[in-house]
Amino acid sequence: MFKQTALIAACLTTGIVATGLAVPSVAHAKDWIEKVEVKRDGINPKSIYVAANGNGYTQIKTTSYTFPLGLYAKAKSGKRIVAMKLGSFKGVRYFEADGALWSKSFAHRAVGSGSKRTVSLHYNAKLPLHAIKWHGSDPKKRCALRMQYLMGKGQSKQQVLSKQQSVKAYAYFELDAVAARKNKAKKGWKLSNTTSQRDSYKYEVSVTCGASIGLNKK
Structure with a gap:
């Protein structure tokens, strides 16, 4: 009798656990938020400058760069946008610490103190170059790849480095x-x-690959 009762209890417990796994206790993000978007919102005519010498590209001379960005979020009916976080890395989470990674949080009055379904902000994100997460290669590597491409087309290293190059x-x-x-x-x-x-958004930036002779620009 004891074994039978224990078996029934175990089956009921298993059924409860299985039901709990099958029915999530919290709503998915798609049920509460209609749209989130980050994109370019303005123009920064400045290019990032990469210095060169006779051997190749040496360092990124630009120390910081400003990215004009548009931030947009819209909640579904009965819900409100209460916070946003912008970051230059993968896996940005409002409720998580970022360590040394760059981020900027917006909450309370910055997003309407919980009264708005739709929040739209313009933000000029000024980042030091070392804090930027690059999609693909960084500016110095882009210049090196450009030189490699031109040398593959028949130019010598000296020819490539004798004048400025433009890349993205x-x-x-x-x-x-x-x-x-x-x-x-x-x-x-x-x-x-x-x-x-x-x-997420990949923000295109102009890069000037400097010549080996001339002024270094910042």
């Missing part, structure tokens, strides 16, 4: 938006009663 590099950004139910949006929202959704 791509800075990587992610935006994480957080939504809460309307009745929790003004106060009381936290990780356990919110959901989030991210978007």
